[in-house]
Amino acid sequence: GAGVSQSPRYKVAKRGQDVALRCDPISGHVSLFWYQQALGQGPEFLTYFQNEAQLDKSGLPSDRFFAERPEGSVSTLKIQRTQQEDSAVYLCASSLAGSYNEQFFGPGTRLTVL
Amino acid sequence: AQSVTQPDIHITVSEGASLELRCNYSYGATPYLFWYVQSPGQGLQLLLKYFSGDTLVQGIKGFEAEFKRSQSSFNLRKPSVHWSDAAEYFCAVGFLSGGYQKVTFGTGTKLQVIP
Known part of the structure; x- marks a missing residue:
């Protein structure tokens, strides 16, 4: 079946604009993760969903970042009043339930804030 | 807090040569360890993982890694590199x-393969 998909693949925003990044996980995957990957860095954890419940949002860098997964499938990461430091690749990953299951990553959304 | 160090930012090897990418971790208990590969414009793909048991782990694409608890290391190896292995x-x-698994990544090693 299809892998994890993300849209848009590229997003350019002016500083102060709001953006919404979408993630379509693999069908049947209960767990969903968002990561932020700055240039030249490894991915950093942002938040975790189990079905529609957001169980961990400890990695969200500020209250301008908000994520939701209202029906337990598609997820949206929203960034309000974007700043230049928000420029990064945002990766989504999904996995089956359980601690030992592999996370499958999407291709990411590259956000550039001007 | 857990952390991962990849001391080599960039490595260049000739096609057909052997490869070893270094990784050291810091974690108080027995860790779960992973190696991922990322090609330009692509998401991360899992090469191999270690949870327990045999400390020499075989992965996809001919890669292997060895968990050494005494050295807090999990180095990735491949006996003969192919041009298509160029990636991060x-x-x-x-x-x-x-x-659930909460994962911390290192900063990555970019591999260049020369003919």
């Missing part, structure tokens, strides 16, 4: 948090 490689350590 990330080592990661995970721990259980409320029933």
